[in-house]
Amino acid sequence: MKHGARVVSLGGGTGMAALLAGLKRYVVPAGRGRNIEALTAVVAVTDDGGSSGRLRDEFQILPPGDIRNCIVALSDHTALLSRLFQFRFNGNGQLAGHSMGNLLLTALTSVQGDFIQAIKAASDVLAIKGTIYPATTHDVRLVADMADGTRVRGESAISRAGSNISTVRLEPADCEPLPETLKALRAADIITIGPGSLFTSIIPNLLVPGVAVAIRGSRAIKVFICNVMTQPGETPGFTASDHLRRVMEICGPGLVDVALVNSALPTPAVMRRYKRDGAEPVAVDLARFRQLGVGVHACRVLSEEAARHGAAGRIVRHDSAKLALQILSLGQQGSKRRPLALAGGRRG
Secondary structure, X not given: OOOOEEEEEEEOHHHHHHHHHHHHHHEOOOOOOOXXXXXXXXXXXXXXXXXXXXXXXXXXXXOOHHHHHHHHHHEOOOHHHHHHHHOEOOOOOOOOOOEHHHHHHHHHHHHHOOHHHHHHHHHHHOOEOOEEEEXXXXXXXEEEEEOOOOEEEOHHHXXXXXXXXXXXXXXXXXXXXXXXXXXXXXXXXXXXXXXXXXXXXXXXHHHOOOHHHHXXXXXXXXXXXXXXXXXXXXXXXXXXXXXXXXXXXXHOOOOOOEEEEEOOOOOHHXXXXXXXXXXXXXXXXXXXXXXXOOEEEEEOOEEEEEOOOOOOOEEEEEOHHHHHHHHHHHHHHOOOOOOOOOOOOOOO
């Protein structure tokens, strides 16, 4: 891009981290030739499980886990320091399951007196390329109404509920976004939504009052990045258009100009392993996107990598580099003032 783009990405979890790791390659200090002039990540804060949940309950802070992953993804520091930030304690003691980065963010919140300042301090330590904001600084919880008529509170409980999700909402509903987040959205050239867990990482960002309004009012090209695999407990059997349709049903229309969907398949061995766990590749149904009034861009952005933390097998992810290039390419094609000429693809 000739003058550099201002990119804002909303999401959470490992999908968000993969996207940011790709985008950071194109962030160059102002005054030089560059693709991205400013990169902002807006991260969901409804996690209440694992290390994040324990620290949230004990110290009354926002859950640090997704923030930590984004800091590491945007880090421009040494591999050793990033590995230290992600280090997770084993054993059966009180530290078991906690990551060093989560503990550091908790300690910095106490030292700095504020979670936002703690994020800034940790970001400085790891010399990140970009800015990270929580979706809200309020202590919000995710609540889901399930297809079987039950109501489930808490992000971790929702994923384990074993019933299809009808809708989700935040409690309290009147939480507030950061003014800096709204300012970044209004000034953005490209806004990305996803990838990540649909109901527990993506939609919670959009439910914070003011965020969806700012996205609709922005002149940016708005890209929904669909997941490459379905997620047991959240999106079983979902096609690509099903993901976006549920976003529109819960959060309203006008948030997306184009959906970016993966057109490649995992290797047969990996597909078999995922199938045993109740997951499958997200099917690309191009015609149904047209019914939603949204453009669709199908491309090969799938990657397989070795599982971490000693787990066996390979996992499927978005390819960080390929995904970032596709996002920047869509940004170059135009905005709402110049309709995109988008080509659909098919699996290969």
